[in-house]
Amino acid sequence: MPVDVQICVADGLIYDGLDYADRIEQRLTRAGLSCGRLNLPAEAAAVAARPPRPNLAYVFTGGQTSVHSDAAWMRATVALVRELIADTDKRDGGTEPARPGPAVIGVCLGSQLIAEALRPDSIIGTSGIEVGLTPVCRAGDGHRSRDSDHGVDVVPSFHYQAISPRIEEVDGVRVEYRNDHTSVQALSFGERVFGYQFHPELTSDDVHRLIDFNKDVITEWNGDAEAAHRSVEQYQLHDDLFERLVIDRIRR
DSSP, rough: OOEEEEEEEEEEETTTTTTTTTTHHHHHHHOOEEEEEEEHHHHHHHHSOOOOOOOOOOEOOOOOOOTTOOOHHHHHHHHHHHHHHHHHHHHHOOOOOOOOEEEEEEHHHHHHHHHHHSSSEEEEEEEEEEEEEEEEEETTOOOOOOOOSSSEEEEEEEEEEEEOOOGGSSEEHHHEEOOOOOSEEEEEEEEETESSSSSSOOHHHHHHHHHHHHHHHHTTOOOOOOHHHHHHHHOOTTTHHHIHHHHIHHOO
């Protein structure tokens, strides 16, 4: 049965009892969008071998496997993302009037999948993990946080790999948000492809629980769990973050 949004689920948990698709599905459903789930480790190869369904969107979640992995499902997932982007790009740029292709939206690992599909070897290491609530600013506005009525200034982060700024060399790519730690916090390609290195689906409480659940990972990647907790107390999330960055872009 056709659905509005196909959530493409990678591996791992945000914390015990919440996987990387749960909060996304909850928020999409609350907005009146029907959802299906595609288990990437089990199903990516089969889906990549057949034409995409006419959904409004494909949303690729976070996960714990690097795009550098040689795992068969990861290589199939990159191929699937590349196919979906090509379909959307063809429809965006066509001369004949046509229904827009499905939006392709990536969250955290999902954003790295988009970057890797657009420009191989785009995923790089960082000086340390970025975790907690973090200020970001629009590309071109300088590397400082900005308060505005509708701008994104604080986002939930949890990543120790990132997208190379060389992704901007790809024709049609725009870096939308960045900060001092991560030069590509959000990107877009054409009119229907969007990647967010951060997690717009999470609440402040989710971030606290993520930090506690991943203390060992945070320490391993040169992070400070207590400082991450303090960032959640220091900054405030906009209530409409997910609506503006995901739901509005699915429906445009």
